[in-house]
Amino acid sequence: MLHATLPLDTEPFAFTPEPVEAAPARRPLRRQGVGVHLEGLTKSFGARRVLDGIGLELKAGEFVAIVGRSGCGKSTLLRTIAGLDAVDSGRVAVGQDVRQGATGEDSPLRMMFQEARLLPWKTVLENVALGLRSGQQPGLHAAAGALAAVGLADRADAWPAQLSGGQRQRVALARALVHEPSLLLLDEPLGALDALTRIEMQQLIESLWRQRGFTAVLVTHDVQEAVALADRVLLIEEGRITLDLAVDLPRPRTRGNPAFAALEEKLLGRLLAR
């Protein structure tokens, strides 16, 4: 898996020494989910064509999972949607806005990776507030609200090294949520977690998605995770979308339910067939 660091805000900001007591009431949602439009995306690394004419329409507020064998181009696709990788040809549009790598505070999209990428010399709260231009009280209040939303209000003053892997990913999620994204891109964010923590995080992500209405695109190796969370699961093979599977099951979903298991089997069958 290849990663790049999203640009963080470069503007310095000061923190008040006193801790933020309680999370403020959430202000009204600034943004709703946005649609994503991909058209004829191609990208090669040297002689290897990684994206081969991908076209895709995601509805605003949809939860889409992307699965596929290692190296099939999942992360590359996500990174092109984020504007982190340029394409050789084709078009990526998020909402009305044609992406050109806008990842500042006002960008409608946020990305989360397999590792939390927290700054070890900043507290949990400071990490969440990082990148908010309004770095003083309003930013800290928003950060405290985002920490409360992921169940970590009581760890605001902890250092990243004092947290478990699952808690660190919660902080990373809060750091994305504090910007109230319209589009959340998740590049295998739960891949390094133990099975139980992983399921708890899946439930958290699903409930935040339901409350907030952002569009979510999740890259995962875990077909059960894809079926548990997504409205649609896309299979990528050799740079193309070869299956677009609707997951028409009520939420929250029960693993082991026959309809759930049938979808899981279908995806696994396709993945193992090659």
Ligand SMILES: Nc1ncnc2c1ncn2[C@@H]1O[C@H](COP(=O)(O)OP(=O)(O)OP(=O)(O)O)[C@@H](O)[C@H]1O
């Ligand atoms: N910057 C790069 N330079 C050269 N090759 C690259 C680069 N980024 C990706 N690739 C190649 O493109 C292909 C797709 O990579 P990508 O990371 O998108 O795959 P993936 O499906 O996300 O894989 P995994 O599931 O293992 O994370 C791989 O063969 C990879 O080696």
